[in-house]
Amino acid sequence: MQKILVTGSSGFIGRNLVSALRSQHFEVVEADRNKGVDLTDIDTVRDLPDVDIVVHLAAHNGTRYFYERPLDVIRDSVLPTQYLIDRYRGQVQRFVFTGTCESYAGTVDKFSWPVPTDESVPLMVDDVTNPRWSYGGSKIVNELQVTAAGHQYGMPWTILRYHNVYGPGQLDHFIPEFLDRASRGDLSLRGWKNTRSFMYIDDAIEATILAIRDPRMHNQILNVGTDQEITIHDMALLIMEIANIHGELTLEPAPPGSVLRRQGDVNKLQNLLGFRARVDLRTGLRQTLVAHGFA
Numbered sequence: 001m002q003k004i005l006v007t008g009s010s011g012f013i014g015r016n017l018v019s020a021l022r023s024q025h026f027e028v029v030e031a032d033r034n035k036g037v038d039l040t041d042i043d044t045v046r047d048l049p050d051v052d053i054v055v056h057l058a059a060h061n062g063t064r065y066f067y068e069r070p071l072d073v074i075r076d077s078v079l080p081t082q083y084l085i086d087r088y089r090g091q092v093q094r095f096v097f098t099g100t101c102e103s104y105a106g107t108v109d110k111f112s113w114p115v116p117t118d119e120s121v122p123l124m125v126d127d128v129t130n131p132r133w134s135y136g137g138s139k140i141v142n143e144l145q146v147t148a149a150g151h152q153y154g155m156p157w158t159i160l161r162y163h164n165v166y167g168p169g170q171l172d173h174f175i176p177e178f179l180d181r182a183s184r185g186d187l188s189l190r191g192w193k194n195t196r197s198f199m200y201i202d203d204a205i206e207a208t209i210l211a212i213r214d215p216r217m218h219n220q221i222l223n224v225g226t227d228q229e230i231t232i233h234d235m236a237l238l239i240m241e242i243a244n245i246h247g248e249l250t251l252e253p254a255p256p257g258s259v260l261r262r263q264g265d266v267n268k269l270q271n272l273l274g275f276r277a278r279v280d281l282r283t284g285l286r287q288t289l290v291a292h293g294f295a
Contacts (some may be wrong), residue, residue, distance in 0.1 A: 002093075003027040004212075005051040007080065008058030010034040012170045013098070013162070013204065017055065020205045032058065039080035045087050053212060054088050055096045056081065061135070062172030067255075070134030077138035081145050089153040096212055097146045099161040101225070102136030105259035115229075118265035119161070119221040132257040143221075150219055158217045160208060163225030163264045167201030167284065168291030175285075178236060179243070179292055187240075187247045191254030192233040197226050197263040200284035203277040210273045217273075223264035226277045242286050243294035 004021060008014040009030035021028050029049055031037040038044050039058055060069070060076035081097070088095060106126030107113045113121055125137045149155045166175050174196075181188065207224050211217045230238075236249060254260075269275055279287075 001025060001027050002052045003029065003050075004053045004055060005029045005031060005048065005088075006055045006057065007031045007039060007084070008056075011057060011061070012167075012173075013165055013201070013208075014057045015169075016167075016201050016205050017057070017208060020209060024209065039083065040075060042083050045080070045083035048087060050091065051088070052092060053094050053096065054084060054092050055098070055208075055212065056084055057098045059098075059135075059139075063132075064172070066132045066135045070131035073134040074138045077135075078141055078145075081142045085145060085149045085155070089149055089155045092155070094156045094158060094212070094218065095146060095149070096158045096160065096208075097142060098208075099143055099159050099221075100136060100139045101161055101163045101223075101262055101264055103139045103143070103161070105136060105257070105262060106133075108261065109259050115261045116227065116263045116265035117223075119223055119268060126257060130257045132255065147219075156218045158211055158219070159221040160211060160224050161221065161264065162199070162204060163223060163262070164196050164198045165201055165204040165224075166198050166288060168288050170201075170288070174232070174235075175239065175288060176292065178239060179289070179294060182240070182243070182245050182247075185247070187236075187245075188250040188252055189232065189236050190252045191258050192231065192236070192249070192251045193260065194232045194254055194258060195229045195261045195263065196232065196235070197229050198235070198281060198284070199225050199277060200279035200287075203279055206278075207269060207273065207275050210275055214273060220268075220272075222268055222273075223266055224269060225264040225266055227263070227266050228281060229261070229263040230281065238282065238285060239289070242282070243289050245294075
């Protein structure tokens with residue numbers, strides 16, 4: 001039985017991952033601020049138990065926080081990652097870090113990088129004065145921290161770049177936020193021309209555990225997403241159809257720094273891990289909306 005530390009274990013992806021790992025007989029240690037473990041405190045991290053694998057999910061996520069509390073977002077990404085590396089380097093079989101597709105958004109917009117976008121895309125901060133980059137920029141730093149630890153200390157690592165994971169129980173994301181507004185009669189939609197690919201939580205968890213188990217994922221970066229790209233406008237219409245919400249959308253421009261197109265190339269996920277998403281968007285949305293009291 002392998003012992004796995006999961007940080008951010010009370011978050012949306014974290015709690016689903018913990019449940020799945022335990023069902024597959026892993027021994028799981030949870031580390032989360034909501035469970036009394038502050039990973040920005042170096043002494044707290046030093047006191048964490050020995051484990052075989054670290055899966056580092058913890059971050060200050062939620063788009064509104066990028067604008068409202070950008071320094072908190074940066075601190076809560078950079079400090080825990082450094083402290084966890086210092087605690088576990090030379091001791092773990094793998095350090096699995098969960099990155100984000102936000103990290104390459106600037107490259108796609110500024111340099112017309114191909115979409116779907118593969119894992120070799122250069123990462124960049126488009127505008128250091130835009131607080132939105134507090135999240136994507138700090139995640140770039142995190143990837144540098146993890147890969148540098150691999151070079152300097154021989155620490156095996158895996159970086160998983162999630163692409164718009166959604167599902168029941170999620171907060172602070174486009175789908176629950178749109179539903180909350182729509183339930184109050186507010187059908188405003190920002191960034192309606194933008195495209196994204198959405199991945200249902202069960203698929204994201206299955207892909208994550210496959211990557212954790214597979215030794216071929218040592219020192220690899222992997223997009224975790226689907227090959228279906230959809231506009232935010234069409235996504236909103238689909239939500240309204242399934243939830244039986246009626247009205248006219250109020251279309252508003254995207255906030256500065258929101259990339260026009262984003263879809264990860266998932267050939268590596270499909271060909272190396274042999275994984276394809278099982279839950280289509282309509283099915284996943286219906287299950288999500290039912291859980292939120294709609295549909």
